[in-house]
Amino acid sequence: MSPFTRNKTESVGALGERRLIEKIRGWLGNATLPAPYGIGDDCAVLPPSKKQQVVTVDPVIYRRHFDDRATPAEVGAKLLKRNLSDLAAMGAVPTAAVLALAIGANLRTAWLEGFYRGLATTSRRYRVPIVGGDIAQAEGALTASLTLIGRAAGKRVVTRSGARIGDWIYVTGQLGGSLLGHHLRFTPRLSEGVWLAAQKDVRALMDVSDGLAKDLYSLVPSGARPQLRSDAIPVSRGAQKLAARDQRPAVDHAVSDGEDYELVCAVSGRADRERFESAWARHFRTRLTCIGRFVRIDTPVSAGEVNLGNLHGYEHLR
Amino acid sequence: MSPFTRNKTESVGALGERRLIEKIRGWLGNATLPAPYGIGDDCAVLPPSKKQQVVTVDPVIYRRHFDDRATPAEVGAKLLKRNLSDLAAMGAVPTAAVLALAIGANLRTAWLEGFYRGLATTSRRYRVPIVGGDIAQAEGALTASLTLIGRAAGKRVVTRSGARIGDWIYVTGQLGGSLLGHHLRFTPRLSEGVWLAAQKDVRALMDVSDGLAKDLYSLVPSGARPQLRSDAIPVSRGAQKLAARDQRPAVDHAVSDGEDYELVCAVSGRADRERFESAWARHFRTRLTCIGRFVRIDTPVSAGEVNLGNLHGYEHLR
Numbered sequence: 001m002s003p004f005t006r007n008k009t010e011s012v013g014a015l016g017e018r019r020l021i022e023k024i025r026g027w028l029g030n031a032t033l034p035a036p037y038g039i040g041d042d043c044a045v046l047p048p049s050k051k052q053q054v055v056t057v058d059p060v061i062y063r064r065h066f067d068d069r070a071t072p073a074e075v076g077a078k079l080l081k082r083n084l085s086d087l088a089a090m091g092a093v094p095t096a097a098v099l100a101l102a103i104g105a106n107l108r109t110a111w112l113e114g115f116y117r118g119l120a121t122t123s124r125r126y127r128v129p130i131v132g133g134d135i136a137q138a139e140g141a142l143t144a145s146l147t148l149i150g151r152a153a154g155k156r157v158v159t160r161s162g163a164r165i166g167d168w169i170y171v172t173g174q175l176g177g178s179l180l181g182h183h184l185r186f187t188p189r190l191s192e193g194v195w196l197a198a199q200k201d202v203r204a205l206m207d208v209s210d211g212l213a214k215d216l217y218s219l220v221p222s223g224a225r226p227q228l229r230s231d232a233i234p235v236s237r238g239a240q241k242l243a244a245r246d247q248r249p250a251v252d253h254a255v256s257d258g259e260d261y262e263l264v265c266a267v268s269g270r271a272d273r274e275r276f277e278s279a280w281a282r283h284f285r286t287r288l289t290c291i292g293r294f295v296r297i298d299t300p301v302s303a304g305e306v307n308l309g310n311l312h313g314y315e316h317l318r
Numbered sequence: 319m320s321p322f323t324r325n326k327t328e329s330v331g332a333l334g335e336r337r338l339i340e341k342i343r344g345w346l347g348n349a350t351l352p353a354p355y356g357i358g359d360d361c362a363v364l365p366p367s368k369k370q371q372v373v374t375v376d377p378v379i380y381r382r383h384f385d386d387r388a389t390p391a392e393v394g395a396k397l398l399k400r401n402l403s404d405l406a407a408m409g410a411v412p413t414a415a416v417l418a419l420a421i422g423a424n425l426r427t428a429w430l431e432g433f434y435r436g437l438a439t440t441s442r443r444y445r446v447p448i449v450g451g452d453i454a455q456a457e458g459a460l461t462a463s464l465t466l467i468g469r470a471a472g473k474r475v476v477t478r479s480g481a482r483i484g485d486w487i488y489v490t491g492q493l494g495g496s497l498l499g500h501h502l503r504f505t506p507r508l509s510e511g512v513w514l515a516a517q518k519d520v521r522a523l524m525d526v527s528d529g530l531a532k533d534l535y536s537l538v539p540s541g542a543r544p545q546l547r548s549d550a551i552p553v554s555r556g557a558q559k560l561a562a563r564d565q566r567p568a569v570d571h572a573v574s575d576g577e578d579y580e581l582v583c584a585v586s587g588r589a590d591r592e593r594f595e596s597a598w599a600r601h602f603r604t605r606l607t608c609i610g611r612f613v614r615i616d617t618p619v620s621a622g623e624v625n626l627g628n629l630h631g632y633e634h635l636r
Contacts, residue, residue, distance in 0.1 A: 036408075036478075042405075042478070043373060043404050043407070043408045045370055045477075048370060048371065052363055052365065053364040054363055055361060057416045057463075057465060059454050061456045064455060064456060090360055098373055098465055100418065100465070102459075132375065134376050136379055138381075138459070138461055141420075141456070141459060143420045143459065147416055149373065149467065157363055159359050160354075160360070207360055
């Protein structure tokens with residue numbers, strides 16, 4: 001569905017502000033809360049928190065993060081799930097979300113309804129209320145920015161720093177080919193993130209959003225480089241399909257396509273890997289793969305290693 | 319300054335993502351914090367909070383909230399101050415902010431620098447770190463959404479509900495004519511909001527952003543209507559100037575222009591008003607004016623009363 005319409009009666013402009021906000025409350029249903037804990041006051045009120053808290057913000061923008069092939073519900077779901085993936089990457093759980101919309105008056109009301117219903121369904125699934133927001137008019141625009149607030153699930157949040165030379169590199173799920181549908185239908189790895197944060201051997205954690213070849217550099221300890229075994233990279237079916245189309249190696253797609261929303265972590269080089277992996281397998285059906293380790297930066301490149309130097313992830317603002 | 323340029327070398331597109339983010343860190347300086355408490359991890363980490371917390375989000379959009387007459391620094395300052403005004407309206411103080419930008423690749427780097435420097439100056443003035451954000455590309459766009467997190471300054475946050483029939487209506491500062499400059503140069507009433515929230519006689523509080531004639535309806539108790547004395551409305555010089563130009567009464571401008579970012583509150587009808595007003599005057603140079611009270615809805619309109627029925631505030635999405 002195209003988000004915009006030339007038929008004014010079908011547009012949000014025909015509704016006006018007050019009726020639109022009433023409709024939004026209806027679309028959100030119990031995914032929001034009564035004021036002042038939800039929509040309707042100057043701010044939304046959040047509870048105190050004994051735990052460390054986290055905050056992240058990520059948008060979806062028409063023609064950048066989705067196009068007419070995506071259903072509006074998928075777009076609403078994607079917006080929240082992208083942010084949930086960032087929380088998962090710290091070992092945090094969500095508390096509340098606020099949404100800022102910048103939209104043209106010619107936005108189709110039916111599109112917006114689908115978007116909010118998709119957002120609400122995802123909000124209920126992950127138990128994160130949409131407590132507030134803002135709608136502003138911007139000609140021809142369709143930009144939705146969601147800010148997600150969360151808190152540590154356990155004793156700590158896990159950051160990107162903390163990896164050491166010799167640490168193993170693990171990744172969840174399978175990588176690459178996201179454009180074939182995974183970028184809309186992924187599952188944020190929230191419970192996996194909480195579990196990983198509770199393992200003392202996990203030293204650093206992040207999510208893969210711009211592709212492993214780009215994102216992994218945020219985990220690399222000083223004086224080190226990632227040494228990834230090409231045959232260990234979990235290549236998705238999507239990456240294989242794209243590889244068959246464009247004759248590039250499937251592994252290249254896996255490490256550079258982006259929008260995987262999987263977790264990558266550094267596990268102590270002294271960890272009992274067998275025990276770590278079997279504990280994981282008792283908790284999750286999601287695959288967890290050791291793809292290599294951090295080695296000294298002067299370690300020669302060996303046969304069968306992924307040559308990350310030639311690969312890039314998704315570059316913003318190019 | 320026009321935010322956009324046709325000269326590619328002057329644009330953010332020429333910088334690319336990595337260098338742009340480095341530059342932003344520099345422009346923010348000590349208005350941000352090192353990761354994971356500031357920019358650079360999957361989320362920003364916030365401290366625990368024993369107090370109730372609040373969250374709000376408001377944007378600035380090119381051609382909607384500002385135009386080429388505004389300096390980029392004024393735009394950055396306005397973005398944060400709009401949100402601070404929402405916190406003031408609950409009696410809260412700021413904890414941290416995150417910023418989502420949707421910008422065209424042809425945005426002038428110098429414009430963005432001015433914007434961030436204005437934001438940083440305001441951030442330091444009100445002691446609220448900019449802890450994170452996101453920059454996404456959207457053709458021809460210049461939308462900046464800021465989410466502000468705060469916490470109760472005292473024992474409570476004050477909501478919009480709580481006013482009763484017979485309560486007095488007070489407003490800070492002067493109203494109207496904001497387009498002549500006040501919409502960029504206002505001071506969010508943070509300390510005033512904290513003080514008002516600490517007064518037990520203050521029953522409801524909000525900020526005036528779309529004009530008193532529209533906003534005041536959020537405070538009206540059920541079965542009541544606001545009875546405002548026309549000669550009591552604090553009319554700004556801006557409102558007087560606009561009135562001289564368009565021959566409308568200055569009071570009409572005062573109650574309907576919007577973007578005042580003043581506070582309006584309901585004070586118990588049983589309060590010792592003289593004591594309340596003199597206590598205010600000991601703390602603030604900002605004017606505080608009793609403009610009327612909430613009366614039963616069937617109270618006849620009296621001479622000298624503002625006829626709010628004919629007036630409207632700023633209507634979004636029209």
